[in-house]
Amino acid sequence: MADSSGASDEDLAREAQAGSLSSFEELVKRYEARLCTFLSRACRNDADGADLTQETFVTAYTKLNRFDPEQSFETWVFTIARRKCVDHLRARKRLSEESVPQGVDEENPFELAAREDERSDLWARAREILTEVEFQALWLRYVEDLSVEETARVLDRTRTHIKVILFRARTKLAEKLEGFGTRAGVSRRVSAFRSAEGGINPNGQVIL
């Protein structure tokens, strides 16, 4: 077997299209952790994230002949993962509408500790505050380092739409996490801004 560790994702995908299972396994190794983390966070459930990661790879393998190696494999596989997530959340929403909602046990110390951990985790807070698509756009942009164009391709939207979604997401997070928009936050930020040395450059831009 040839060493495939240095090959690009697209080359590996091309080899997998030709029937090489080991090349596809290399792609699985490269993406399983990233996809699992993305899906677990987007679904807010680790077990669901792992299941959806498996389903994503199975779908990717069975539809591999449809992948164009001239395009980015990363964008393609994240598009599949994102669709799996959307389907899963829709199904879960239907189920939760039918079943009785479960309350949080305020007496359970483990549950309280887990909630405290979530509060301190920026991305967990972001998932709580943002809508599904806002969270996904923000994740792809910051965690996966995708460009606006690639994010637009994964989320099946235009670039301008992605910019608007990112703007909304940032504004919401700035309000909730940075205190922007709240009275206390405004006074705190303005005073900090005024007292900051070299806060404005000659072009009138803010320097942090």
Next chain:
Amino acid sequence: MRFWIKKFRISAALDQERHPPEQRRMPRRSSPEMAEFEVALKRLDRRLGSERPEQVVPDGLHASIMRRIERAAGELEEAPATTRFSWQWLAVPAAASVLVFAAWLAVRTGPSGTAKPIPGHNQQVALAASELSLEISPESLKPAAQAFEPMDREMKLLRRDCERALRLAMASLPGDLTLLAGNAAKDERR
């Protein structure tokens, strides 16, 4: 609306991929609120970029993914043969039904595309109906005649086959019996 556009431009400036964060061109701030928004957004941008979540992969995930992929690969190898088989055999009944339909259409309609009238058939039916005390005119029987036309043709062919079979049977009989059988056949036809 003006503020919204300004805030949007501040946010969009964070997505300028070509420039490193410190060189990104931010729109000129026009009010303390915009400045505050810019500060908050830049701080958030840095937090989002630096506070990367820990990657958590459950034990055995890779193995279970590969197991499912190997199973899917096995199914894929079997699937093309099944698909070819079904397509091949789907074409045969489709072609046969087209042929049957074309033959039926050819029998049903004449060379000009209309149903072939059988001379004297309507009068025969009308005569038979009058014997059954039914008042049916030959004109009103047109559709019925058309419907029975294929059966009529079949009847004629059947009669012709019977006559041929009878002639063959008579020819195969010994000499003295042939005369006897011929007379019997004539009686039967009469």
